[in-house]
Amino acid sequence: MNVSHDKDVALDQALDLFWKQGYASTSLKDLERATGMHPGSLYAAFGSKAKLYCLSLERYATRLSALRAELQVQAASPLDGLADFIAKAHPLSDADAPLPVCYLVKATLETSKGNQAIEDKLSDLLTQNDATFAAVFQQAIDAGDLPANSDAKKLARQLSADLAGLCFYALRETDAAVIKEMVTDLTDQVRRRH
Amino acid sequence: MNVSHDKDVALDQALDLFWKQGYASTSLKDLERATGMHPGSLYAAFGSKAKLYCLSLERYATRLSALRAELQVQAASPLDGLADFIAKAHPLSDADAPLPVCYLVKATLETSKGNQAIEDKLSDLLTQNDATFAAVFQQAIDAGDLPANSDAKKLARQLSADLAGLCFYALRETDAAVIKEMVTDLTDQVRRRH
DNA sequence: TTGCCACTTGAGCGATCACTCAAGTTGCCC
């Protein structure tokens, strides 16, 4: 009996698995099990393991970016929007996330051998993310919420690093209250940058 | 012709390779090439790939800890010692480091599937590291360098996360000056915590 | 109903994985 598969659903399932296990530790057998697709179908749909991984990274980044944009328009100010995003996007606040670590951060730290295409894709996505952070900080500067001599790019860099640090700690710490406090500290810091 | 091997040297070479490539992406063939040892000798000396990895993590942590202790006794104050450690220990300042990322941070973010022994070892080493950070902060509090109501454990947590964030960013950023600035910002922050 | 085509299937490809062990080599003691 043949079973028809939804490429979109399968990609989500692959995303979760890659997120949880990492690229190198996830075999096609694992992906087969998770998606219910047989190897032939997987390759017809996605081309290769590496391409599927890149697609999953892209999808994750797109979703994160969409959430950020949505919170931005609802927020009272650019910095409030960013703070809301940090509070809401952090995987601990997302019950569906397989790990309390940003997928992109985990992927960055684990990728190293071989596949240049994956590294390029990751670099692209992270650079893009930094750029949107910087744009928001610039808006805050223009709106007078931050001193005129603030460096938007530097603030974006710092936020990016702070979020990564948060991810690292969240993966280790089992006490949710501790992480919650760290998230709050970071959002507070973003709201009243100086 | 048989070649006698130095277990200590081989462990260092394995450390570098694991650091660069990650555990899952490093094969025994890679380790064979790097150490010059044949599989039989590797197994006689280290038992298994996982045990070799654990040993390399331990060695790295021990070295880092020794460096921290050494800088501590030389420094004018506990916080100065910690700041010196951050400045000096960061892989960008260490020409021998294969990557500008703390080995333990990278290992934490990449480990996920299977081997419980590795995760336990990592958790141990990181917890130990946090504890020494906390102890130093406590010394600073006792010495009056920090307000009496400071939370040493929280400060240690924050520093641990900040260092991880730094690692993440250092892996992406190609401009050494940018990283240098981030390191300086962090050391300054440690020196005058409040 | 028939013929066609797009999609699914899964056995199986060569390569590589972590790991073993019998055979070979070495160095030391007597």
Add this chain to the structure above:
DNA sequence: GGGCAACTTGAGTGATCGCTCAAGTGGCAA
């Protein structure tokens, strides 16, 4: 020099890797 324990060697183990493709299946137009 002979004997032996300790170490090194690397071909080989079965399992699994990412991936292919000929055969099978289902849906639709005529």
